[in-house]
Amino acid sequence: MRISVNRKKCTGCHLCELVCSLFHLGVINPEKAAIRIQKDDLNTSMNTPLVCRQCKEMKCLEGEAVEEKLEKEQFLWVKARADRCPFDSLSVFGQDAYHCDLCSGHPQCVSVCTSEAIRVKK
């Protein structure tokens, strides 16, 4: 299961970011969300949602003696893992990185995306 993205449909409303931090941390803070909208808001108005692609081969964990299955369920990661992501898909704020744990199978971001730019793909 992963979140698929159609950037043409993304309206840049940030609701995905807001519910992500609210669901996981109990606060609203788009900086602390596992999904992030990259905006070209002063030029083309195109928006690009960036979120973990749930790669089979997890380059992000390379060199770490950890169990991938357990790490996949964690939301709060460290910056070093984001630096290893080949797609720059992990959000970083300070020394923390935020990883999409798929909200135990019910991604909150997808439930508020009214333009259907992000969807669950099984």
Add this chain to the structure above:
Amino acid sequence: MLDRKIAFVDLSAESIRTESFPVELRLQYIGGRGMNMFLLSKYYTPSLDPFSPHNPLIFGAGLLTGTLGFGSRVSIASKSPETGHLGDANMGGEFGAELVKAGFSHLVITGRSPQPAYLFIRNGEIEIRSGRALMGLDTVETQQKIRTLLGDDRLQAACIGLAGENRVRYAAIRSGLKSAAARTGMGAVMGSKNLKAIAVRGTLDIRVSDPRRYLNYYQRQLQKLMQSNWVQALGKQGTPLLFAAANAVGFLSVRNNQFTTVGEQGYQLEAEALEPFSNGMVACHACPAHCRHRFVIDAGPYKGTRGEGPEYASIGSLGTKLGNLDLENILSAVELCNRYGLDTISTGSYIAWAMELYQRGILDRQKTGIPLEWGNGTSILKILEMIAHRKGFGDILAEGSFARETLGTSSRDYLLEIKGLPIEMTDERLPKSFALGLATSTRGACHMRSRPSMDALGLPQAFLKKIYGGPVSNRIGSYNGKGRMVWWHELLHAITDALGVCRFQTAFSSPHALQYRQFARLIKLATGLEISSGQLRTIAERIYTLERMMLVGDGISRKDDTLPKRYFEEPIPEGPAKGCVIERKGFDHMLDEYYRLHGWDSNGIPTKRTLNRLRIKI
């Protein structure tokens, strides 16, 4: 959420003071427009010159701005240089939410910077910086330059363009590609303070009182809202969807309201005509409706024009109102206004006025320098440039309604305005409630103050009675109960603006959308404040009557709650609304009912009893 601060910035003294936002004031004025009015009332006097350093420029984020709260708007208030009375404008986009994330609810800016300046706000800190490098830049270039200077592409800025720098009386404050606090000349006030921009970056947590319940409640309301036909249509076509209906019933401003429809020619400006230029929709912060097109013109004389929008209000104001049916020219004119930082509605209205004077020979080419003929797209683009630069005849038109002093007595009747603010892209001789709403609006002619769109739906009378709490006719041409309708919507919209919620997601447009009950619940779950639906309505009354009291101080009363002469004296000459006119007797009947419900006397002055009940001291 209740720990957001109020900052007082004195640009003359280069001093900054930060205060907490007392809960007692939250309970009385909520935030956003409500708190703006409380703050403005402390400075507002009849003799206060809008361009004086003492005139405050106040930015106020709504209480729910920055949350999931169905929009994330910011209100901007000051004494208006366009009208000489109450100034108030409201903007979507990202700026309001960024202000909240930086820890601020309100900014009160006074004084005048000795040098061009901009403010940089970051997580509780405010700095005054030199704005020299920004002067002369358009509103998009200004934002791009600030991001480069500060090295942060997620930073948000509200700024002015050349129009604001040159104190064009209807200059807007702008943010992003399209968002504008456009009406009543707030950009001109900002220019008079030598303040080019306010840059904000916030990364603070917004703490929610009951996160789990709040999220669940939000998702339920979201699902309900997204089932509404109105919100679904808005998300596909934006406000241009309203054009076809307005044209079909004879509710458009055409050639400065000499006509009210363009008949079969209207297809050129309908929402469908925009589709070839659109490549998707974009949204304001936290808005599920996403009503803005992103557009680009790929070929032809306007090749390379790109932006977001446009709104139906801009299409009407720079289109039919000027006899202009060239959509690509209109898109370019709207973009030019956005870049210069001009209010598209007022700008179009003053040009329409000049065009009618030109038609009647009161103005000629010697005076204007260019042919101000109806529908002349080249002249429209040229006059916009002349206004923003204050060149030639543009310098006269940059004065807005004050240009009457230069243009003389014969020009007066052709400027359609109320309390100094020109009427907009529509003609209200058919829908009587809409007409009353323009006449009573506390910021001058404005459809956003009350517009009871539900009057156009012909809903069952029993249903209307349930919503409005009293008898209301369901015929759009009837005067009965329309005072009640306008009163009810003025109050709901005052709370909407105090919360930072977008009108389009409230009972502005659909009886099933958000109103007091849902607002009360969202406030409780987000902030912990217990405010009942009934208390919210009392707060709305307090906001509206406080606004009225500032106007009363200016000498405004029943005589000013009126409509342009054309509405009373000239029946619509042709089209589907042919013969419609506002009858004085019917209008007075609406006004009497409206004053009674507000608790104002028959002259439109709030009674002592009302002021005491609402605890307004002014």
